[in-house]
Amino acid sequence: METILKCTDLKKSYFRKTALNGLNLEIKKGRITGLLGPNGSGKTTFLKIIAGILRPSSGEILINGNRPGIKTKAQVSYLPDRDYLYKWMRISDAVNFFDDMYDDFDKEKAGEMLKFMNLSEDSKVRELSKGMSEKLYLTLVLSRKSQLYVLDEPLGGVDPTTREKILDAILKNYTEESSILITTHLVSDIERLFDDVAFISEGRIVLFGNAEELRSERKMSIDEIYREVFR
Amino acid sequence: MDSEFEPNIPIYVQIMNDIKRRIVSEQLKPEDKLHSVREMSVKLKVNPNTIQRAYRELERQGITYKQRGMGTFVSGDISVINNLKREMAQDVLCNFMRDMKGLGFSPKEIVEIVRENIREDI
Amino acid sequence: MFKFVKYDLEGCFKDFVIMICTIIILNLLLLTRINLWDSNIIIFLNLVISFVAEIIVIVWNIKLFSRDIYEGSAYLVFTTPKSGKNILINKIITAILQCLIVLFFLFLFTAILVEMLNLTQGFTFGLKITFGRLLSAVTPQFIAYSIFVVLIVYISFLLTVYLSLALGRVAIKNRKLGKLGTFIIFVVLCIIQVKVENAVSNVFPQGFMLKIFNNEGGQSWTNFGNAIVNTNNPFISGVSLNIAEISVSLIFIIAMFYATAYIIENKLDL
Numbered sequence: 001m002e003t004i005l006k007c008t009d010l011k012k013s014y015f016r017k018t019a020l021n022g023l024n025l026e027i028k029k030g031r032i033t034g035l036l037g038p039n040g041s042g043k044t045t046f047l048k049i050i051a052g053i054l055r056p057s058s059g060e061i062l063i064n065g066n067r068p069g070i071k072t073k074a075q076v077s078y079l080p081d082r083d084y085l086y087k088w089m090r091i092s093d094a095v096n097f098f099d100d101m102y103d104d105f106d107k108e109k110a111g112e113m114l115k116f117m118n119l120s121e122d123s124k125v126r127e128l129s130k131g132m133s134e135k136l137y138l139t140l141v142l143s144r145k146s147q148l149y150v151l152d153e154p155l156g157g158v159d160p161t162t163r164e165k166i167l168d169a170i171l172k173n174y175t176e177e178s179s180i181l182i183t184t185h186l187v188s189d190i191e192r193l194f195d196d197v198a199f200i201s202e203g204r205i206v207l208f209g210n211a212e213e214l215r216s217e218r219k220m221s222i223d224e225i226y227r228e229v230f231r
Numbered sequence: 232m233d234s235e236f237e238p239n240i241p242i243y244v245q246i247m248n249d250i251k252r253r254i255v256s257e258q259l260k261p262e263d264k265l266h267s268v269r270e271m272s273v274k275l276k277v278n279p280n281t282i283q284r285a286y287r288e289l290e291r292q293g294i295t296y297k298q299r300g301m302g303t304f305v306s307g308d309i310s311v312i313n314n315l316k317r318e319m320a321q322d323v324l325c326n327f328m329r330d331m332k333g334l335g336f337s338p339k340e341i342v343e344i345v346r347e348n349i350r351e352d353i
Numbered sequence: 354m355f356k357f358v359k360y361d362l363e364g365c366f367k368d369f370v371i372m373i374c375t376i377i378i379l380n381l382l383l384l385t386r387i388n389l390w391d392s393n394i395i396i397f398l399n400l401v402i403s404f405v406a407e408i409i410v411i412v413w414n415i416k417l418f419s420r421d422i423y424e425g426s427a428y429l430v431f432t433t434p435k436s437g438k439n440i441l442i443n444k445i446i447t448a449i450l451q452c453l454i455v456l457f458f459l460f461l462f463t464a465i466l467v468e469m470l471n472l473t474q475g476f477t478f479g480l481k482i483t484f485g486r487l488l489s490a491v492t493p494q495f496i497a498y499s500i501f502v503v504l505i506v507y508i509s510f511l512l513t514v515y516l517s518l519a520l521g522r523v524a525i526k527n528r529k530l531g532k533l534g535t536f537i538i539f540v541v542l543c544i545i546q547v548k549v550e551n552a553v554s555n556v557f558p559q560g561f562m563l564k565i566f567n568n569e570g571g572q573s574w575t576n577f578g579n580a581i582v583n584t585n586n587p588f589i590s591g592v593s594l595n596i597a598e599i600s601v602s603l604i605f606i607i608a609m610f611y612a613t614a615y616i617i618e619n620k621l622d623l
Contacts, residue, residue: 015526032278053431053623070618074434084428088364100356101433164276171273192242192277212241212281221238 001028004148004179005050010059012045012203019045021203022059027148030176032193034211034222035183037200038230043183044081046200047152050181051078063148074103077146079137081153085125091136092121098140110143117165131162138166142173149173149180155189163189191222199229242277246285251294254305255316261307265295357430357443361417362450368413369451373458376406380462384469392470399466403459410455414448418515422522423531427623437618441515441610448511449504505602512609513542519616542609550601557597 005027012020020042027033035043048054049061052068063072085094091114098105114121117135119128128136138154154170155163167190170180184190191197191211199207207214207229211222218225236242253259265271268286272279286303289295293311297303306312331341379402383395421430421440430440521535 031280048623051432053428053621055620055622070434070436073432078432080428082425082428084425086360086364086426086429088367093360093363097356097360097429100359101435167276168273171276171279172269174269174272174279192236192275192281195278195280211278212243212284215238216241219239224238 001030003027004029004064005181006060006062007046008060010046010049010061011057012042012049012054013057019203020049020056020059023200023204025198025205025208027179027181027196029147029179031195032174032180032182034187034191034194034197035181035200036185036187036197036222036226037183038185041200042203043200044152045203047078047150047181047183050148050150051076051080075147077141077144077149079141079149079151079154081156083133084137087126089125090121091119091123091125094125094136094140095121095143098143102144104145106143106145110139113139113143113169116169131158134158135162135165138169142169145178147178149178151180151182153184154182155184155186167193187226188221188223194222197222199226201230243281243285243288246271246275246277246282247289250285250289251315251319254294254312255319259305261305261309261312263305264301265303265305267302354439355443355446357435357440358447358450361443361447365413365451369454372406372409372455376402376455376458376462380466383466387469395466395470399463403463406455406459407452410452413451414511415514415518417447417451418444419518422518422617422621423528427621431617431621431623437614437616438610440617441614444515445508445511449507452507505599505606509546509602509606509609512606512613513539513546516609516613516616517542519613519621523616523620523622546602546605549605550598553597553601 003026005025007023007025010020010023011018023042023046035046037043045054049056049068050063052073061068064075066072089097095107095110095114098110099107111121114136117132117139119132119136119139123132125133125136134154134157138151141149141151151170154166158166170182170193174180182190182193194211197207197209197211197214198205207225214225215221220228236245250259250265259265265286266274268279268282271277271282275282286295286297290297290303293308294306294315295303296306328341331344336344380399383399383402386395421427421444517535517539520538521531525531525534
């Protein structure tokens with residue numbers, strides 16, 4: 001199986017603190033990987049480096065064999081953990097923007113997903129509730145036929161119904177040709193989606209394995225393993 | 232099947248068991264088509280590879296078979312299904328016996344209690 | 354290739370409409386004052402409107418870039434598979450378009466106002482020139498050169514600001530200090546440019562003369578209303594262009610462009 005993401009001894013420090021301290025991770029094609037850890041463990045930092053908007057201090061990170069740059073940005077679809085659309089945009093503007101900027105964007109699919117999420121193309125982006133925004137961002141990200149989807153806390157701060165829709169959308173979108181990396185600290189809702197899970201603490205991976213195997217070995221749910229690891 | 236999975240048993244096993252239950256109780260009849268891997272994955276909110284593994288294992292055990300381009304189907308072989316039914320019943324019985332003995336019932340008392348309960352059902 | 358221009362213009366569309374409408378309304382108001390107020394004051398106010406409008410456009414131009422460096426939309430822009438050069442050139446084109454559109458309206462109303470004042474009051478704009486006469490009086494080279502110079506100066510200014518913003522964002526982590534730092538960097542860059550240009554033009558004083566005025570039919574003087582100007586007079590017949598200075602300006606522009614593009618593509622940490 002091809003490797004889509006390979007990360008070796010990745011480090012990132014700011015003047016006072018170290019966000020990533022030698023992170024090693026490999027993600028293969030067609031796998032859904034969970035990156036689990038508490039706030040401040042380095043999840044978002046790692047994802048931003050993959051997205052190419054943050055430079056590592058040292059170490060190597062390769063996406064399909066390339067260092068993060070223009071080429072990888074066309075292959076990686078990133079869901080940030082914050083609002084990032086222009087405030088003047090309507091949903092239709094956002095869709096058109098993605099369509100214009102990304103060759104792999106599927107406008108039809110976006111339209112269908114928006115319907116599924118009960119979002120209207122005329123709505124103004126700044127008038128959307130948190131849940132609706134999350135659904136919109138996810139729609140934009142998943143409507144690209146990318147090789148690597150990187151989702152930062154896709155379930156954060158949304159109600160259970162929205163959560164269901166988001167999980168649905170992620171699963172419907174899955175193909176064997178692409179991989180998905182999801183960070184979350186709300187493990188129980190989403191653990192059944194994962195092929196593999198990586199536990200991250202203080203900028204390093206402290207545990208990595210196949211989700212089913214870990215559950216069998218330890219006779220616990222991933223959620224319970226999480227609680228144990230991060231006690 | 233409800234979306235609650237037990238943490239102690241691998242998910243693919245639980246999925247297999249559920250499908251087996253439905254075959255044995257005739258919710259799924261011989262030659263019925265199972266949901267596609269993708270449909271199942273979305274329905275249960277479970278990783279598609281996990282579903283795939285469950286299906287593969289069911290095929291290996293001869294309970295289902297795959298037809299290229301068409302999907303996965305319940306076996307048409309009645310004897311296979313009957314065997315399955317017996318196997319699953321055996322599991323239930325083993326657990327039952329163990330639990331009842333754990334409560335202190337003797338085999339004779341167990342038979343008595345079963346008879347009473349069945350009489351009520353009939 | 355120029356998609357960012359499309360979206361940036363769409364984004365400031367509302368601001369544009371407000372600005373243009375305000376310009377129109379204020380100027381129309383001035384038109385109504387023609388026979389009531391002193392002509393000089395009317396013209397003066399018109400120029401004030403133009404001045405303020407231009408300042409606002411300059412602020413827009415700067416915000417075009419700073420917004421996508423400092424705010425949430427940075428994520429939107431810098432996750433696209435577009436090079437720093439592409440993003441930067443889009444910003445510059447958008448800025449120039451913003452200027453041109455607003456300038457068009459400003460010139461239009463100034464011209465209308467001057468004509469109206471001319472017609473109703475016999476107002477002489479100092480030299481009783483209409484724009485048409487002025488245009489035909491100067492050489493096409495001078496017009497081309499003027500446009501060229503204005504463009505160079507403005508693009509150079511924009512790039513200096515953008516480079517300062519980029520350097521400030523990358524070098525200074527604290528946001529408040531960042532704004533101050535950006536300003537300091539800007540001042541430093543300006544000083545460097547001026548010093549280098551002066552030094553170079555002293556070392557290479559070669560230049561060439563560019564004729565300003567058209568001498569039709571061998572005329573050596575032209576009637577400019579109240580003044581009769583001897584257009585063969587060496588002092589005002591041409592403008593001396595120092596080749597080295599122009600080259601240095603262009604080199605600076607290219608250098609700042611590539612530097613800014615490189616920084617935003619490779620050094621920006623969001």
